Amino acid sequence: MAVQVARVLDVLDGEEAMVQKKSLGIVETQAVTFSPPGGLLLEGGERLSTVTLAYETYGRLNREKTNAILILHALSGDAHAAGFHKGSKKPGWWDAMIGPGKAFDTEKYFVICSNVLGGCKGSTGPASINPATSKPYGLDFPMISIGDMVNCQLHLVEYLGIDKLLCVAGGSMGGMQVLAWLSRFPERIRSAIPIATALKHSPQQIAFNEVGRQAIMADVHWKSGNYYGGPAPARGLSVARMIGHITYMSDASMEEKFGRQRKEAIKPLKFTPNYEVEGYLHYHGDNFIKRFDPNSYLFITKALDNFDASASRPLHQVLRGIDARVLIIAFKSDWLYPAYQSREIVRACKLAGVETSYCEIDSTYGHDAFLLEVEEETYLITHFLKKVFNGCEVTGEYEI
Amino acid sequence: MAVQVARVLDVLDGEEAMVQKKSLGIVETQAVTFSPPGGLLLEGGERLSTVTLAYETYGRLNREKTNAILILHALSGDAHAAGFHKGSKKPGWWDAMIGPGKAFDTEKYFVICSNVLGGCKGSTGPASINPATSKPYGLDFPMISIGDMVNCQLHLVEYLGIDKLLCVAGGSMGGMQVLAWLSRFPERIRSAIPIATALKHSPQQIAFNEVGRQAIMADVHWKSGNYYGGPAPARGLSVARMIGHITYMSDASMEEKFGRQRKEAIKPLKFTPNYEVEGYLHYHGDNFIKRFDPNSYLFITKALDNFDASASRPLHQVLRGIDARVLIIAFKSDWLYPAYQSREIVRACKLAGVETSYCEIDSTYGHDAFLLEVEEETYLITHFLKKVFNGCEVTGEYEI
Numbered sequence: 164m165a166v167q168v169a170r171v172l173d174v175l176d177g178e179e180a181m182v183q184k185k186s187l188g189i190v191e192t193q194a195v196t197f198s199p200p201g202g203l204l205l206e207g208g209e210r211l212s213t214v215t216l217a218y219e220t221y222g223r224l225n226r227e228k229t230n231a232i233l234i235l236h237a238l239s240g241d242a243h244a245a246g247f248h249k250g251s252k253k254p255g256w257w258d259a260m261i262g263p264g265k266a267f268d269t270e271k272y273f274v275i276c277s278n279v280l281g282g283c284k285g286s287t288g289p290a291s292i293n294p295a296t297s298k299p300y301g302l303d304f305p306m307i308s309i310g311d312m313v314n315c316q317l318h319l320v321e322y323l324g325i326d327k328l329l330c331v332a333g334g335s336m337g338g339m340q341v342l343a344w345l346s347r348f349p350e351r352i353r354s355a356i357p358i359a360t361a362l363k364h365s366p367q368q369i370a371f372n373e374v375g376r377q378a379i380m381a382d383v384h385w386k387s388g389n390y391y392g393g394p395a396p397a398r399g400l401s402v403a404r405m406i407g408h409i410t411y412m413s414d415a416s417m418e419e420k421f422g423r424q425r426k427e428a429i430k431p432l433k434f435t436p437n438y439e440v441e442g443y444l445h446y447h448g449d450n451f452i453k454r455f456d457p458n459s460y461l462f463i464t465k466a467l468d469n470f471d472a473s474a475s476r477p478l479h480q481v482l483r484g485i486d487a488r489v490l491i492i493a494f495k496s497d498w499l500y501p502a503y504q505s506r507e508i509v510r511a512c513k514l515a516g517v518e519t520s521y522c523e524i525d526s527t528y529g530h531d532a533f534l535l536e537v538e539e540e541t542y543l544i545t546h547f548l549k550k551v552f553n554g555c556e557v558t559g560e561y562e563i
Numbered sequence: 564m565a566v567q568v569a570r571v572l573d574v575l576d577g578e579e580a581m582v583q584k585k586s587l588g589i590v591e592t593q594a595v596t597f598s599p600p601g602g603l604l605l606e607g608g609e610r611l612s613t614v615t616l617a618y619e620t621y622g623r624l625n626r627e628k629t630n631a632i633l634i635l636h637a638l639s640g641d642a643h644a645a646g647f648h649k650g651s652k653k654p655g656w657w658d659a660m661i662g663p664g665k666a667f668d669t670e671k672y673f674v675i676c677s678n679v680l681g682g683c684k685g686s687t688g689p690a691s692i693n694p695a696t697s698k699p700y701g702l703d704f705p706m707i708s709i710g711d712m713v714n715c716q717l718h719l720v721e722y723l724g725i726d727k728l729l730c731v732a733g734g735s736m737g738g739m740q741v742l743a744w745l746s747r748f749p750e751r752i753r754s755a756i757p758i759a760t761a762l763k764h765s766p767q768q769i770a771f772n773e774v775g776r777q778a779i780m781a782d783v784h785w786k787s788g789n790y791y792g793g794p795a796p797a798r799g800l801s802v803a804r805m806i807g808h809i810t811y812m813s814d815a816s817m818e819e820k821f822g823r824q825r826k827e828a829i830k831p832l833k834f835t836p837n838y839e840v841e842g843y844l845h846y847h848g849d850n851f852i853k854r855f856d857p858n859s860y861l862f863i864t865k866a867l868d869n870f871d872a873s874a875s876r877p878l879h880q881v882l883r884g885i886d887a888r889v890l891i892i893a894f895k896s897d898w899l900y901p902a903y904q905s906r907e908i909v910r911a912c913k914l915a916g917v918e919t920s921y922c923e924i925d926s927t928y929g930h931d932a933f934l935l936e937v938e939e940e941t942y943l944i945t946h947f948l949k950k951v952f953n954g955c956e957v958t959g960e961y962e963i
Contacts (some may be wrong), residue, residue: 363823364823365814365817365818366817366818366820366822366823366838366840367812369823369838369840370805370808370817370840371809373805373841373844374805374806377798377801377802377805377845377848378778378802380834381781381801382781398781399781401777401781402774402777402781402802405770405773405774409770409771409774414765414767414898417767418767420766421766422766423764434776434780434861436773438766438769438773438868439766440766440767440769440770441769441770444773444774448777461833465834471823498814498898
């Protein structure tokens with residue numbers, strides 16, 4: 164069977180190549196479309212006749228197909244986890260962790276990053292065309308769950324010809340998808356790395372998401388989700404994103420980065436942002452509309468809030484008897500997904516008899532730490548993957 | 564000089580009186596208007612020709628005028644701190660702390676609660692009529708500061724014939740006003756009780772306020788502040804208030820109060836709030852417009868963000884040599900005004916040689932604790948006030 168492999172189309176040359184020497188170079192997002200008979204049944208009972216999933220791959224699949232790692236992204240992430248898109252100087256969102264010689268070493272492993280169902284970066288979501296109406300779904304898009312996202316990813320993994328993944332890994336919402344893989348398809352994974360995540364959202368986490376949703380829905384341009392073709396609810400999405408960014412940082416990291424530094428507006432009006440921290444939030448809030456669909460924000464945050472790894476029965480009962488290894492990582496200053504939530508995952512795994520390692524990294528970066536604490540994460544993940552991979556019989560040969 | 568005294572107009576009778584036996588009964592908000600020659604000069608350089616301040620008083624001023632306590636409120640508070648307004652079953656915002664036999668014992672002390680400049684509950688603010696245009700100020704209202712609020716309160720205290728206050732006390736923004744009294748008019752106070760407050764806002768505190776302001780200003784009805792007479796930016800204010808409420812509670816108190824309990828909507832639509840915590844936020848958000856002016860929210864939050872008790876020179880230098888006693892109270896689970904910010908106040912007071920007591924109450928209520936931890940606060944404040952009041956020579960006689 165034909166297997167999708169890394170699309171390293173080009174390499175950067177000259178000076179840039181020196182700086183980027185551990186980069187994957189130019190990569191391309193791929194997409195695969197599934198139309199299961201009768202459509203894809205969602206956990207909420209609705210069906211999607213056709214689902215497209217965007218993904219990228221890096222490195223090469225070995226002949227035994229035992230070196231595949233699935234990377235899962237957070238709320239605002241996408242399939243572009245590493246390398247550079249042609250013409251862009253901005254690498255993928257986890258480039259520091261994925262590439263030759265990095266934590267997810269593309270010289271050893273075949274790394275896949277899958278976008279989520281409900282997203283807006285190449286996968287089926289509320290901005291996609293509803294085949295029943297030939298118009299964008301908008302709010303007619305069915306409610307989706309973290310489980311639905313993972314069910315789609317299983318299609319992708321099978322499409323890529325992989326029977327068993329060496330590892331599934333991700334932070335934040337990516338970590339929830341890891342937990343869903345672990346509880347639904349334990350026979351399909353050798354190991355799992357949930358980072359800075361939770362078995363379920365606390366009321367505080369639900370509350371922050373709800374305020375973001377309300378900000379979007381309060382925008383006069385939202386129009387009950389029917390804004391496609393007209394102006395988008397950009398200001399509402401911006402407010403939602405600003406709230407998000409506050410929760411991603413910590414009190415300490417904000418103090419270090421901004422303090423009470425002021426920025427001088429050229430023509431200050433009343434309530435023109437005049438602190439650096441305000442400027443930072445505005446920058447990220449205002450730019451978010453360029454890359455994210457407000458309706459996707461609604462559907463995905465609701466999937467996050469509704470996720471409960473122990474909903475049907477306690478996770479330790481679900482996990483009993485599985486032989487996947489688990490590495491759980493949390494960060495001390497993360498107050499959005501506090502370490503106690505990771506310890507709850509540890510407890511469930513240990514009770515289930517799953518071989519579990521836990522590390523609480525002493526970072527001041529808050530929730531953003533899962534993107535920034537590269538050195539510590541690299542150390543932990545490199546050794547963990549090596550141990551898991553050593554258990555696989557491999558010839559050292561690759562398909563291509 | 565005529566002195567304003569408690570307006571205990573009525574007492575509740577029958578069964579209700581039994582329940583409310585420690586209540587002040589019915590009280591009324593008063594107002595005083597000042598028109599200093601040349602107008603009131605604000606710290607920003609602008610002037611207000613006339614300023615009205617709403618206030619309430621409880622208890623009786625003694626003949627020596629040594630038993631007066633000024634209570635200062637938080638962002639969304641008002642002059643109605645205790646007792647009941649006629650026809651209302653909802654007591655003032657600090658009724659648990661102010662009244663006969665309570666922490667601020669109205670049988671011993673004359674308690675004043677002053678609304679703030681910029682507010683919307685009877686004091687001059689952006690919704691007031693601008694004498695220059697005969698229309699509401701809106702955004703033509705001058706930028707105000709915590710210092711301006713306190714300068715107005717000095718007018719009120721002088722109007723009430725009080726030369727020296729026994730105490731100034733308040734939580735959150737009220738605590739900032741206490742700090743401003745302490746640094747500006749130390750000769751006018753015998754003691755100060757700043758609760759759950761800060762010398763200045765951290766970038767995280769600024770960030771939360773800025774998101775609230777943006778939510779208001781993103782509302783199509785805001786119209787650059789010129790919404791008076793038309794629909795108000797209610798949804799924007801609601802989002803701002805919802806953010807506020809998340810920061811007032813703690814992760815633990817939300818968990819205890821709501822968990823992941825769901826509420827069933829009668830006709831659930833997509834994104835109808837379906838968790839209890841969402842319902843709580845909506846209730847408080849949606850009701851806020853009934854009692855608060857969105858422009859006041861902008862002006863007051865900006866005054867909070869701009870406050871810096873050490874702006875001109877370090878607070879310990881400002882406070883050196885003053886003989887007021889200070890009691891500082893913080894709460895362990897308060898993450899909006901974390902205890903370390905109170906310890907910074909303690910440090911400044913100690914360095915200045917001010918007699919300072921500090922207590923960090925072990926509460927799970929978060930920032931709301933200053934309104935809820937009545938028993939602990941009562942114990943601390945009762946003893947503190949007693950000690951301060953013992954230093955005053957009094958005959959035990961009252962003016963009225």
